[in-house]
Amino acid sequence: MTDKSTQDIDALIAMMAKLPGLGPRSARRAVLQMIRKRALLLTPLADLMQSVAATARECLNCGNIGTSDICAICSSDKRGNGILCVVEDVADLWAMERAGGFKGRYHVLGGTLSALDSIGPEQLRIPKLIDRINAEDITEVILALNATVDGQTTAHYIADQLESRVRLTSLAQGVPIGGELDYLDEGTITAALNARKQI
Amino acid sequence: MTDKSTQDIDALIAMMAKLPGLGPRSARRAVLQMIRKRALLLTPLADLMQSVAATARECLNCGNIGTSDICAICSSDKRGNGILCVVEDVADLWAMERAGGFKGRYHVLGGTLSALDSIGPEQLRIPKLIDRINAEDITEVILALNATVDGQTTAHYIADQLESRVRLTSLAQGVPIGGELDYLDEGTITAALNARKQI
Structure with a gap:
């Protein structure tokens, strides 16, 4: 050939x-x-x-991919109840949107901090995140980063930067819906046990 | 989204x-x-x-995909020593060409006979194959069809149609190069045993 x-x-x-x-x-x-x-x-x-x-272009505000300089989520007046959800990647934003439960706005970092790949805060959209928190009327930041080492390092860094300015939350950890205990890793089971709820 | x-x-x-x-x-x-x-x-x-x-278009002669009505293999004067290799699909032709050992020409059937999917000889390039054997100077037909039930049914059908007109051969069955006996199915081991060669 x-x-x-x-x-x-x-x-x-x-x-x-x-x-x-x-x-x-x-x-x-x-x-x-x-x-x-x-x-x-x-x-x-x-x-x-x-x-x-x-x-296709990146939203100048949040980093989502759309067809205008400001994406449909950032420009919608139905979104944005003062809650900002921080994700690593556009794929994570799409996953959140498919779940459909979140009515605030997003901020896409474009990756995670990584000493190995020399990715610092300036290589990500972290300065822009801090600008937005100063400029927009944001009361809560949900750090929906992946439960990996790099993801959690990034979450800690952002938490340090934003401390006391806004309410910081993260996604709950536990047993996935439809998940079987036998197939779960020990870390997830321990996290679910520690965060157990009264029925 | x-x-x-x-x-x-x-x-x-x-x-x-x-x-x-x-x-x-x-x-x-x-x-x-x-x-x-x-x-x-x-x-x-x-x-x-x-x-x-x-x-891209299908070769009118053999069914290979190229950019002209007659593909590069059919029109090359370096190919075609009277041996025709019959394959199910263009992907199989490409696999044979990557192996590089075959210097004859091809005939792509475009599938296999299948009573379940009502695919008969007319739906495949079988009439064209018989035309080519009558028209071209072909001495041997290699039936390089997949070792599946449908593939072997098709090979038997073609063998019946061509019997006595040309020499009919099929690819050897046996242990793949680099293959480990422990990972092979029983059928392959039995075939390799039955076709054992003196060293």
């Missing part, structure tokens, strides 16, 4: 293989599927990618 | 999730990655897809 006549197909496979979750083999399968379903899959995908490449 | 401002992004995620090997979650991760690496990933992918959508 190093033939000149298939170089675009080869290049497409090589580039698809760089996407997270795809390797060379699944990229080949995906490209064959796309070529077979050209009108249903390949052409619409190309058009959507062109359109997203032209319009 | 049902917001109007992100409908192209949502549509792109939904369409990416239809690709084999991707689900909703990996499609979201892939789309976020593409948006982050717009110049390196999203725009080139869109351009390549446009180009492939415009140029």
Whole structure:
């Protein structure tokens, strides 16, 4: 398949293989599927990618991805009851939105602090977070960071910076809905036990 | 994320999730990655897809995918020593070409016979195969079909149709290179034992 006549197909496979979750083999399968379903899959995908490449941008306020300088959540007057939810990544914001229970606004850090990768507060959207807390009418900050070492380090750093200015909270830890004890790690079971509630 | 401002992004995620090997979650991760690496990933992918959508076509002779009516393998004068390799799918042809040991030409069936899915010989490229054997100077047909029930049924059907016209062969079955006996299924071990060779 190093033939000149298939170089675009080869290049497409090589580039698809760089996407997270795809390797060379699944990229080949995906490209064959796309070529077979050209009108249903390949052409619409190309058009959507062109359109997203032209319009998608980061919200200047919170870092969410949308199509305008200020995203739909930041500009909606139905959102924002003084609660700001801090997440690592846009994917986490989307996960929160799918759950649908949160009616405040977000702040996307764009990663976590990491000494190993030399990512300090300036590389993240932490200065902007502090600006927002000074400028907007925020009473509570929910630190919805991942329960990883880097996530928790970042949460502690932000908590230090914001201390006494706002109410700081974090997501509850415990048994997932539908979760079976036998399949849970010891840390989660201990956390759920320590945070037990009266029935 | 049902917001109007992100409908192209949502549509792109939904369409990416239809690709084999991707689900909703990996499609979201892939789309976020593409948006982050717009110049390196999203725009080139869109351009390549446009180009492939415009140029890719099935070879009228063998069913391979290329950019002309007769593919590079069928039109090459370095290929075709009278041996035709019959495969189920273009992916199988590509796998044979990566192995690099075969210097003949191919014939892609486009699937296997399947009573359950009402796929008969007419739905596959079997009539075209018989035409080619009558028209081209072919002495051997290698039936390189998958070792599945449908694959083997199809191989038997083709063997019946071609009997006595050409030499019919199939790929050898046995222990894969680098394979460990402990991890192989009983069928493969039995086949390898029955086809044992003197050292």
